[in-house]
Amino acid sequence: MRQEFRLEQKLILTPQLLLNLKLLALPILDLETAIEQEILNNPCLEIEEVKAEEGEKEIGKKENDDEFSLEDLIPEENYGLPSKIVEDDLFDIANPAPVSAVDEILTKLRQKIEKKDYPIAEFLCNCLDENGFLEFPPEEIAQNLGVEEEKVEKILEIMKTIEPGGIGAANLKEALICQLRLKGFGEDSIEIRMLRECEELVKNKNYQKIAAKLKTNVFRIKEAFNNLANLEPRPLRRYGSQKPDFVVPDFKVYIEGENIYFELNEDNLPRLKINNYYKEILLNPKNYEKEQVEFVKNKFKSAVMFIRAIEQRKETLRKIMEYIIENQKDFFLVSREIIKPLSIKECGQKLGIHPSNISRAIAGKYLETPFGIFALRSFFSSGMGETSKSTIKAKIKNLIDNEDKNNPLTDDEICEKLKAMGINIKRRTVAKYRQELNIPKASERKNKW
Incomplete structure (x- = not known):
């Protein structure tokens, strides 16, 4: 029998790491609130009214010949800032969920799991993107957290049952299937089979081919599409406060x-x-x-x-x-x-x-x-190719600002002009960006804009 030693890098799930992740995501106003709340909850904290004078003793330095310093009170467990190794094991979240939404989901999730699993649940909630999806496999999460994969899977499955369903799913298809299950649709239902077996056909709304593949009629396929239309493609959307009418810059x-x-x-x-x-x-x-x-x-x-x-x-x-x-x-x-x-x-x-x-x-x-x-x-990248979304929107606004007011540009015409600039986007994307700029459509701009 041989003894083997392996050196592995694992994410140590410490209170400091969870707190770092939470505060890092907070906008300035939410951080102010968090600080105020922490001062109320922790008598050890107080506001420093004036700057410390030069030579003032720092926290952690011995002030007498006692047997320990304040630093001795912090255990060897990583309460400090995460090391680079820990940072390398974290996950890339394209656009994290709003902090208020994370708190709401975590509150609901805690009601359904054991207290000892709270840290794992909190970490998972902090790894949701803005739509409520988890974009990496449970086995990777388990490996980095140093916990059993079954434990992570169990918590994720519970998370997916939180209304409207599908929070914590890997993608849109999985989220919609979760919602269908909660509504009572079986695995053999046309709705779930459409998502599993006809994904591309569903995207193109090809009723005839879907009906032929699933051996049913077009009427049933259209009925299934209506059922899918009643589902929530962004399961986290209903949670968290709406965007404020004003922002405080960081x-x-x-x-x-x-x-x-x-x-x-x-x-x-x-x-x-x-x-x-x-x-x-x-x-x-x-x-x-x-x-x-x-x-x-x-x-x-x-x-x-x-x-x-x-x-x-x-x-x-x-x-x-x-x-x-x-x-x-x-x-x-x-x-x-x-x-x-x-x-x-x-x-x-x-x-x-x-x-x-x-x-x-x-x-x-x-x-x-x-x-x-x-x-x-x-x-940061959020547009098409080498052109950022902000730049595309600025070009759309510039085109509209300089258009013939008696013959304003349609979204199709704007799309063509952008293509001439080397920006290839679809008409619906132009319409979306125009709406985000609070610019009305061409028919409403004529002689008015």
Whole structure:
């Protein structure tokens, strides 16, 4: 019998990691709320009213000859910031779910699972994209979390039963099948068979070929299409608060000549520190009751984790903003139509940050410039080919601004003009972007726009 030793990289599911992921995804207003709530819940935390004077003793330094420092109270388990190895094991989420939606789903999920499975459920909820889909297999999740695959599968299956069904599914087809099952459709139903066996035909609405393949009539296929139309293609859409009518930018950008500067908007964010009274208890535990010391120890650990998570969020956002400015100089200095579609993956490789954390960091974040407020995500790839969505929308707006007001451009004509510029998109995409710009269709613009 041989003994073998293997070195494996696994994601250690620590409270610090979960907190880092959660705070990183928070927009500035939600972060303010989270800080206020944490101050109320943790007596070890307090607001630092003035800047610390030079030479003031830092947290963790011994203030006397006691047998330990405050750092000794933090166990060897990774309560600190995630290491690069941990970061490399995280997942790439194209566009994370809104934090409020994640909280709602997590609350519902906790009602259906055992308390010991809460950390896994929280991690899974934080890995949902904006539609509610999970874009990587359960076995990969289990391997990285260091838990049994069956455990992850069990929690995912429960998540998929949360209304409207399909939250946590790998894709749209799986989500729709989950919803059909919840509505009582069997595996042999025409609806589920259409999705499983006729996916391309369903996309093209080819009733005749679907009916022939499934050995039924066109009337039944049309009935099945009506049933599919009543399903929710984006199962997370009903959760989370709607987008606010106003946004508070996370960054402010200043331009002086050819120089671009930025600062993090921290005007309303309090600076946190550990309460001196509780530090005294921990540094001189023999002077206090055992229960009191244990209570303060736990609160101290939570306070340190929270402060570290805020600093980690700040550092990650700073690096991303520097990367945006370095790679989008033409946008800031020349024209708002010139946006180079940046790759989240390449940004992550350059900064040494996993793409999943880049995605979380830019979701719901904005920057204020002398010429308007822009979403951080608009600087990353979301358009067609080498042209970003923001650039395409700017070109559509420019075409409409300069059109003949007596004979405005139709969406088809705009589509053709974009193709002449090397931008190949469909008419429905032009219509979608036009609507996002709050521009009416051609017939409504004639002599009015």
